[in-house]
Amino acid sequence: MRIKDIARLAGVSPATVSRVMNNNGYVKEEKREAVLKVIKDVDYQPNPIAQSLKNQKSQMLGVIVPKISTETASRVVAGVTEVARAHGYQVLIANTDLDIDEEINYLKFLSNKSVDGIIMMGTEVTDQHLAVMDKLIVPIVILGQKVKGYTSIVHNDYDASYTMTEYLVKQNHRDIAFIGVDEKDEAVGIVRKKAYLDCLNNYKIDVNDRLMAIGDFDIDTGYQMMQKILSYKTPTAVLAVTDHLAIGAIHALLDAGLDVPNDVSxxxxxxxxxxxxxxxxxxxxHYTFKTSGKMAAETVFELMKNPEKQGDTLMTTFELKTRASVRVL
Amino acid sequence: MRIKDIARLAGVSPATVSRVMNNNGYVKEEKREAVLKVIKDVDYQPNPIAQSLKNQKSQMLGVIVPKISTETASRVVAGVTEVARAHGYQVLIANTDLDIDEEINYLKFLSNKSVDGIIMMGTEVTDQHLAVMDKLIVPIVILGQKVKGYTSIVHNDYDASYTMTEYLVKQNHRDIAFIGVDEKDEAVGIVRKKAYLDCLNNYKIDVNDRLMAIGDFDIDTGYQMMQKILSYKTPTAVLAVTDHLAIGAIHALLDAGLDVPNDVSxxxxxxxxxxxxxxxxxxxxHYTFKTSGKMAAETVFELMKNPEKQGDTLMTTFELKTRASVRVL
DNA sequence: GACATAACTGAAATCGATTTCACATACACA
DNA sequence: TGTGTATGTGAAATCGATTTCAGTTATGTC
Structure with missing residues (x-):
């Protein structure tokens, strides 16, 4: 069913049908009703692709995620889809599986008027990224990393990490081990570590390199890094930069015959x-990833209306969740 | 940059550029090279929307999920995107947030030639669904539920649940409580319960209604259902139809001063x-959700080539993971 | 050298919508 | 009764690609 068929059935021209559908221009009431009746009878839905071509917008948002099957990514996407739907938009998922080249390919592909806006959950933003992003004609919002000149939504990594470290200090911990990730990930690898270091310094606690370990993002890495630290010394507390790393660390401690939190927090x-x-x-x-996704989507819609507003950095909130894995010394 | 511009720059017609891009028809070697050079110089990428309109396919797969932020859904989507990418396809996510009406709206929208194939992770398939699905012009694969006349990919819910129950029986448990979900969800609500009941019957174990509770899918429900069962009697084992329910049950048991698995498995x-x-x-x-997603996508591509093959039911495998939450009596 | 066939090319039609433009009719006001 | 504005309508152009069709040139065969 094309608009032509509707026009024929209603005894009008395609132009009139279009006017009825989009509710603009003049249409005599009788014709309007005739058209609406036909539309209803045959359950006509206009071809979105033809509309996209003519209107020069696709009513789609592209989301580039490093790995959709992570809790973080899927929550962000949930937030994005919610806002998108409210705007009558669809969401295109580009799952890169942590492949940087794919990330760039998707940026190119999506930029190509195939979506009206892009949300990128970045881990690492390279010069290659910037080169492609520079040529983008649709607005883009970066989530999780701060990129100069582009609108970014960042989690308050510094304060979160500082607060967490400070909490341990206030429970009288002094031997605080650190399990982090590679510095390629600016937010998690660099910022969260800096906050840990700054906090220790502010409280005049010696930083001990051998209580610090760096690795990947997974539970196994947490386990191994914890073992490595234990082989040197048993700290009284451990700050892991992600919950998964913390889980790995806890298991390493348990397997070493230690109790959490009685021996190690x-x-x-x-x-x-x-x-x-x-x-x-x-x-x-606690980070509000779904909310970040919503913010990102709303910001993209903002930028679609006012492209000149690009460049802001928005920060999401966080909340300390004190539970039983820490003991007061 | 449109194909016309490339044509002008290369001194040929748009038709020739198209022939070069799509590698069909005759093009003189020199012209081909000239065109390729221009394409490379200006980094030309054809407008996918115009291509979709002309080619009558969008190179997109639609995935309807009840809730993207669940582990199951996000793993399925990971599988789908992987296969889609291998076919040069994009993935459109329709997140319904468990809203049945939205599910039907999305079915209608997607059917509309806006995607070339649909994968629906269904919970409940109503007559309304079927009415819309009947009119679909693109292939659809249902994931997680068996729907007559449509290609479905189902998890082997019956055997999985039976195997799990039988495992408990073989560890000499006889008082086996059951925490299930509403029967609106055919696969989880009905099939998994039936397997539990059949297994008990086959082993001539009396079924006790008061050891069975039905509720929602979340951890809290598991907690409450377990409390309800405990208020009647303490069983020696509990079968929860999802891991989240099991987690809730465990916490209810712990809070009741019972040990898992020493008091209750x-x-x-x-x-x-x-x-x-x-x-x-x-x-x-263990279910292989990512694999299910891959299977679903591959099946959709199958159906795009051979639509008459619709109607098969494929079953995914599962694997019993015996860990420490069960004690031998 | 004649004729068939292969190689090559671009103008124009097409996909399905929207919008401009030109034109027609109705209505208001002097 | 004329003139200006509001209302109403459809033919045709347009979005950016692909493909058919018709026509031209090169190549091969007898």
Whole structure:
């Protein structure tokens, strides 16, 4: 069913049908009703692709995620889809599976008027990214990393990590181990570590390199890094920069015959869904990822109207979740 | 940059540029090179929307999910995107947030030649669904529920649940409580319960209604249902039809001063990522959701080539994961 | 050298909508 | 009764690609 068919059935021209559908221009009441009746009878829905071509907008938002199957990404996408739907938009998912080249390919592809706006959950933003982003004709919002000149929505990594560290200090911990990730990830790798270091310095606590370990994002890495630290010394507390790393650390401690939190306290960052159901329930920092997704989408719609507003950095809130994985010394 | 511009720059007609891009028809080697050079110089990428309109396919797959932020859904989507990418396809996410009306709206919208194939992760398939699905012109694959006349990919809910129950029986449990969900969800609500009942019957174990509770899908429900069962009697084992329900049950047991597994054994179904890191690690059934997503996508591509093949039911495998949450009596 | 066939090319039609433009009719006001 | 404005309508152009069709040139075969 094309608009031509509707026009024929209603005894009018395609132009009139279009006017009825889009509710603009003059249409005599009788004809309007005739058209609406036909539309209803045959359950006509206009071809969105033809509309996109003519209107020069696709009514689609592109979301580039490093790995859709993570809790963080899927919550962000949930937020984005919610806002998108409210604007009558669809969401196109570009799942890069942590492949940087794919990320750039998708940026190019999506930029190509195939979506009206892009939300990128970045881990690493390279010069290659910037080169492609510079040529983008649709607005883009970066989520999770701060990129100069582009609108970014960042989690308050510094304050979150600082608050978490400070919390341990205030529970009288002094031997606080650190399990982090590679510095390629600016927000998690660099910022969260800096906050840890700054906090220790502010409280005049010696920083001990051998109590610090760096690795990947997964639970296994948390386990191994914890083992590595234990082989040197048993700290009284451990700050892991993600909850998954914290889970790995807890298991390494348990396997080493230590009790959490009685022998060693452990905290994470992120507040994954199951954090409160772990044993012990994990003390961590709660980020509102779904809200970040909503913010990102709303900001993209903002930018679609006012492209010159590009460049702001918005910061999401966080909340300390104190649970049973920390002991007061 | 449109194809016309490329044509002008290369001194040929748009038709020739198209022939070069799509590698069909005759093009003299020199012209081909000239065109390719221009394409490369200006980094030309054809407008996918115009292509979709002309080619009558969008190179997009639509995925309707009840809730993208669940582990199951996001893993399925991960599988779908992987296969889609291999076929040069994009993935459109329709997140219904468990709203049945939205599900039907999306079906209508997507059917409208806006995607070339649909994958629906259904919970409940109503007559309204069927009415819309009947009119669909693009292939559809239903994931997680069996729907007559349509290609479905189902998890082997019956065998999984039966195997899980039988496992408990073989560990000499006889008082096996059951925590299920509403029957609106055919696969989880009906099939998994039937398997439990059949297994008990086959082993001549009396079924006790008061050891069975039905509710929603979340952890809290698991907690409450377990409390309800405990108020009647303390069973020796509990079968929860999802891992989340199992987690809720475990917490209710712990809060009631009972030990898992020494006082009560608990098993789930689904094997969420953290199942093995829970305390105790949860005995459950592992489903390959990402693989299901891949299968679904591959099947859709199959159906795009051979629409007459519609109607098959494919079953995914599962694997019993025996961990420490069960004790031998 | 004649004729068939292959190689090559671009103008124009097409996909399905929207919008401009030109034109027609109705209505108001002097 | 004329003139200006509001109302109403459809033919045709347009969005950016692909493809058919008709026509031209090159190549091969007898």
């Amino acid at each position: 452990v905290v994470g960052i992120g507040d994954i869904k199951l954090a409160e159901y772990l044993n012990p329930p994990l003390t961590t920092v | 608990v098993v789930g179904i689904g094997d969420i990522k953290l199942a093995e890191y829970l305390n105790p690690p949860l005995t459950t059934v």
